[in-house]
Amino acid sequence: MKDVLRYDRMVELALRGVVREALAVAQSKGLPGAHHFYITFRTRSAGVDIPAYLAERYPEEMTIVLEHQFWDLEVSEGGFGVTLSFNNKSERLTVPFGAITAFADPSVKFGLQFQITDETAAPAAPGGSEKKEKEKEKEKEKDKKAAEAKSGEVVTLDSFRKK
Secondary structure (H helix, E strand, O other): OOOOOOHHHHHHHHHHHHHHHHHHHHHHHOOOOOOOEEEEEEOOOOOOEOOHHHHHHOOOEEEEEEOOOEEEEEEOOOEEEEEEEEOOEEEEEEEEHHHEEEEEEHHHOEEEEOOOOOOOOOOOOOOOOHHHHHHHHHHHHHHHHHHHHOOOOOOOHHHHOOO
C-alpha cells in the first residue's frame, strides 16, 4: 500500500516554513540582538543562482552567513535572494528553500537539517529566471571557446611553491 499521508514531507515543508518566516522577519525588521543565520544549500539544485566562480569553488554545498553585512534580502514563498560580499565584491545569490540542507541561528542554539529530494529542490526563488540561466550558458560557452583558442605549454606549480 502506498503511503498517501507523507508525514515526513509535511514536517519537512513545515520546517522550511520556519526558515522562510525567520528570513521574512530579517527582511522586514533586520536581525534583532545577536541573532544571525548560517544557511547551507546545494549549489547545483534547480533554481539556485550564484556566480560561476562560487559554483566552481563550492560545487556541491555552500554555507552563507547572514549577520552584519548582507543587503537586499528578498523573501518569497519559494526561496530568498540576498546580496553578500565575497572578496570585497557584492554578489547576488538566489536560493530556493528546497535547496537548503541546513539552517542555524547559533545565538539561540537553534538548528535544522533537511533532506533534499527532487520535489523540494524545485525552482521558485525570486530572481531565478530562465534569462539568467541562458546568460550563464553563454558565458560558459564563451569561456570554453576562449580557453580552446589559447595554446601554450603546461606549467607545473611545484616550482613556485615554497619548500
